[in-house]
Amino acid sequence: MTTPVCTSASKAATPTPYPSFSTYVRARGPVLLRTARSLTANPCDAEDLLQTALTKTYVAWDRIEDHRALDGYVRRALLNTRTSQWRKRKVDEFATDELPEPNTAAAPATDPAEQQVLRDAMWRAIMKLPDRQRAMVVLRYYEDLSEAQTAEVLGVSVGTVKSAVSRALGKLREDPELAPVR
Numbered sequence: 001m002t003t004p005v006c007t008s009a010s011k012a013a014t015p016t017p018y019p020s021f022s023t024y025v026r027a028r029g030p031v032l033l034r035t036a037r038s039l040t041a042n043p044c045d046a047e048d049l050l051q052t053a054l055t056k057t058y059v060a061w062d063r064i065e066d067h068r069a070l071d072g073y074v075r076r077a078l079l080n081t082r083t084s085q086w087r088k089r090k091v092d093e094f095a096t097d098e099l100p101e102p103n104t105a106a107a108p109a110t111d112p113a114e115q116q117v118l119r120d121a122m123w124r125a126i127m128k129l130p131d132r133q134r135a136m137v138v139l140r141y142y143e144d145l146s147e148a149q150t151a152e153v154l155g156v157s158v159g160t161v162k163s164a165v166s167r168a169l170g171k172l173r174e175d176p177e178l179a180p181v182r
Helices: 007-012 019-039 043-059 067-088 112-128 131-142 147-154 158-174 176-181
Strands: none
Touching (some): 019 067, 043 067, 112 131, 112 158, 112 176, 131 158
């Protein structure tokens, strides 16, 4: 017998504290999977849905008084989980009969070499700023911190951050190397 490579996988293979849960899943798993498939369009999503519902059932296993009604409990967990997923989902895909044409005229392809030249020019311009302004610009725009977070990190007021960043951006706008950006 070979030793498992992944120790966490070997730990996961240990028996559950609820052998009756394992027996239930083996016996009723296919039926419950059919129920999950009826709730989703994708078989992979159905497997994930069932996995989540069974996890919820496992967590509540000692609180379930009547184990003869487990199918109803798991079905309710399936429905509740699916409803939660549906409510949380972000609609960013729309089914259409025709594929949209890529709008190549709106955004011309940029040359990676030109982008690198622009990045280098930006860093040179930032390096010309005084230390304090440079730190604030980097925290605000490269680290994406809010004004309040930047002020907290640097130990200054929010107003100081606003005015220093404003002055720094003014200097960057005037930098001759960044003229192509304007």
